[in-house]
Amino acid sequence: MISVLPIKAFGDNYIWVIKNDNGDTIFFDPGCADSVIKVIEDQNLNPLAAFITHHHNDHTGGISALKEKYKTIIFGPAHETGHETEMELDVILEENDCIEITQLDISLTTIDTPGHTKGHICFHSEDSLFSGDTLFSGGCGRVFEGTPEQMYESLQKLCHLPDDTLIYCAHEYTLANLAFAQHIEPDNCDIATFITHCESLLNLGKPTLPVTLGQEKKINPFLRCDQKSVKKTAENHAGSPLNSDADVFAVIREMKNNF
Ligand SMILES: [Zn+2]
Numbered sequence: 001m002i003s004v005l006p007i008k009a010f011g012d013n014y015i016w017v018i019k020n021d022n023g024d025t026i027f028f029d030p031g032c033a034d035s036v037i038k039v040i041e042d043q044n045l046n047p048l049a050a051f052i053t054h055h056h057n058d059h060t061g062g063i064s065a066l067k068e069k070y071k072t073i074i075f076g077p078a079h080e081t082g083h084e085t086e087m088e089l090d091v092i093l094e095e096n097d098c099i100e101i102t103q104l105d106i107s108l109t110t111i112d113t114p115g116h117t118k119g120h121i122c123f124h125s126e127d128s129l130f131s132g133d134t135l136f137s138g139g140c141g142r143v144f145e146g147t148p149e150q151m152y153e154s155l156q157k158l159c160h161l162p163d164d165t166l167i168y169c170a171h172e173y174t175l176a177n178l179a180f181a182q183h184i185e186p187d188n189c190d191i192a193t194f195i196t197h198c199e200s201l202l203n204l205g206k207p208t209l210p211v212t213l214g215q216e217k218k219i220n221p222f223l224r225c226d227q228k229s230v231k232k233t234a235e236n237h238a239g240s241p242l243n244s245d246a247d248v249f250a251v252i253r254e255m256k257n258n259f
Pocket residue numbers: 054056116133
């Protein structure tokens with residue numbers, strides 16, 4: 001049987017793990033060596049590979065240890081130019097590259113999602129998306145290296161996946177994101193309902209993730225820039241009409257930075 005589990009690190013990071021009953025395992029964004037090694041040793045895992053979405057240290061900090069201790073193969077993005085040293089990639093991935101992991105009976109396909117960083121990628125399998133710092137539940141990553149327009153296009157690309165796709169984000173930011181979502185769309189009842197649901201999960205010590213893409217389309221303002229309610233709030237803030245959904249995105253992304 002295949003299972004997907006989170007390893008918690010640095011307070012709000014999730015390092016997602018896919019493993020089978022034999023302990024064959026792959027990791028997504030192993031940012032913290034100590035947390036990853038503890039789980040490998042405690043559960044007697046065989047770390048086959050790690051998949052890296054982008055160059056930030058909280059996603060790459062455990063790479064050296066995995067390579068040195070377990071000879072884990074590191075797959076990651078082709079276009080994080082200038083950050084080759086910290087990623088130590090064995091296999092460089094371009095958009096739509098497909099990696100078969102026979103031990104886990106899954107294949108992962110690369111989706112280029114620039115914006116948070118210039119070379120950020122996401123990994124898609126049949127029913128799952130490992131979205132790194134591009135898509136969060138209720139929100140999206142900060143635009144550090146790309147343009148808001150690029151980030152908007154990246155999120156639109158993810159929106160074309162099936163609605164039942166399970167989104168595995170790299171951070172537990174959901175409740176804070178939903179507070180902002182409610183600020184943008186005060187009359188969206190789905191947001192209020194989802195806040196209650198997420199609060200009960202967190203009270204039980206469980207992650208609010210994964211969440212389906214279909215659910216995100218109901219509550220995540222950054223996937224709802226075409227909705228009148230979101231556009232209205234953005235235009236009120238900007239003080240002028242906004243001509244495109246990408247412009248709405250840029251305004252609410254900036255609002256979130258100061259929320
Ligand atoms: Zn990041």
